[in-house]
Amino acid sequence: MHTYRVHPDISVLADYLEVPGIGFLPVNAFVIHAAQPVVVDTGLGLPDRDFAATLAAVLDPADVRWVWLTHPDRDHTGGLFALLDAAPQARVVTTFAGVLDTSNGVCLSSDCFGAPLPTAALATAENATEMSPDELRAAQLLWATIDSPWVHGVDPAKFAASFGPLRDFSPAAVLSTHLPPVTGGSTTLVATLLDAPAACPFTGPDQAALEAMLAMTPHQPVA
């Protein structure tokens, strides 16, 4: 993991997860530096990750007042309990909603704008402009079809309308947990997702491919 400031008020705790056969999925958590500091998501739960120690590079964990889990999937909650041990003042909140910070125009988003990327370096890049628009589009559509396979069955008009509130927000920047920071607004990101219903459906691995993936992945014996 590494950390950087994407905005004067916001630090990124950048990590990634290699998904064999798919790519390198960015896994970002964020710190909102404020009178009551907020940690947004708590990273992966892998044995070699130490979320609280990484956080300490940008904020004393004892000063954390809020932990906002964008949603309680395991790739967003890995460091939660260790962080709570180190952050006795913290209160945990979790919702299904994204958050727009009206003081700076930053939209903090979860899985919606994810994209598995070709390399670990790209997955932890400090700006999505590190990849070409075509690469970003292809990766977004791949993620949309993997993470939201229901997208092929939706009414495209209703699906497009569901982005209305986000369009109305017109955020200046989008910080997704599964994408490098996008500082040029959300217009292109949303336009790409509007093509997701008609994109090529993702076909998951069969047993042979699954076994090949497991062979590539370090694992520990189950007690």
Ligand SMILES: [Fe+2]
């Ligand atoms: Fe998720």
Ligand SMILES: [Fe+2]
């Ligand atoms: Fe996720």
